[in-house]
Amino acid sequence: MSALIEVTLSWLLQNFKHRDDKLFIKGPAFADHPAPTITVTSPDCGETDAQLSVVYTADGVGHHPELSWTAPAGIRDQVREWLLVSEDPDAPLPTPIAHGVFGGIPVAKTSVKAADFDIQDDGQAMLKGGFHYGVTRRGVPYIPPRPLLNHGPHRYFYFVVALSAPLESGLLKAKATREQIAEAIVGKVVGWGQWVGSCERTWT
Template sequence: MRPIVEVTLSWLLKNRRGRDAKLFYTRPAFAKHPEQTLIVTSPDCGETDAQLGVEYTADGKGKCPQLRWEWKADKAPGEGVDVKEWLLVSEDPDAPLAMPISHGVFGGIPPSKTSVEAVDFEIQDDSKALLKGGFHYGVTRRNVPYLPPRPLMNHGPHRYFYQVVALSEPLDPKLLSAKATREQIADAIVDKVLGWGMWVGSCERKWN
């Protein structure tokens, strides 16, 4: 898209942003867990709300930020309750659309894996939607495993929410291997959420 067209669209749509009320963690599956119980950090990008460097955007290499997570003190599930799988969902609620843009839906993350890095998101077997990290990817707007940030020029900063969810039961392998949508995953995790947390990165593109 030519810069002049992007800037014009940004001006016309400047007030269409902030769909926070429609983010993944607001779905019914999280009704019993309104507060974050996981601490999610990004060793290579910094504290939450950090500005994403160009290598993490569509203008650069499009790398997914490295993420790590752990339970908050005294927030881990009780004795005898184990995490069977992790889920990771990335969204942009500041896109000028009715719903947040899905930048990544990743299910079937093994319970022993509590961090991800860029190489994990490379495709291992596209026929099974399987990635090198040993988990599956779902649907994004451009049919790629991870859609790097590319907000409209001059639309202001966009926030990218990386939400990690602990599940008490594994998701259906058939669902995961079929490139599930965010909505299908949201329905599938009802009564399976043990806790969640998120890290937020920020990105802005300017044209003067």
């Protein structure tokens, strides 16, 4: 898509942003957990709401931010598996774009780095980090941020969800969709946390 077309689309769609009410953590599975209780940080990107450098966007290498998380004892004792979902609610679409859906993260693993998201076994949807990846609109495990030129800052939410029971392995190996995962975790969520990165692309 040429820069001129992108800028024109951005102007036409300038008010189509902030689909926060459609975020993953607004689904039925989170009815009893409306607020975050898990602390999520990014050692390489900085504080939440930090501007993502080009290394973490589609204009660069497109690395997934390094994330680390901690849960209070009351939640930690209940966790049997972690789930990681990243999405952009500022894309000019009716619902947020899922940039990554990662399930089956072992309970002992409380951090991820860029190398974890390399494919180990595509047939099993398995990544080198020892967990599975789901469906994205581009057919890759993770879509790095690439907002429309001049559409303003987009926020990229990275949700870490604590589950009281593992997700069914067949579902994970089949590359589950965001919607399938949202349905599968009903009754299993014991807590969640988030880290947010910001990205803006401009053309003058």
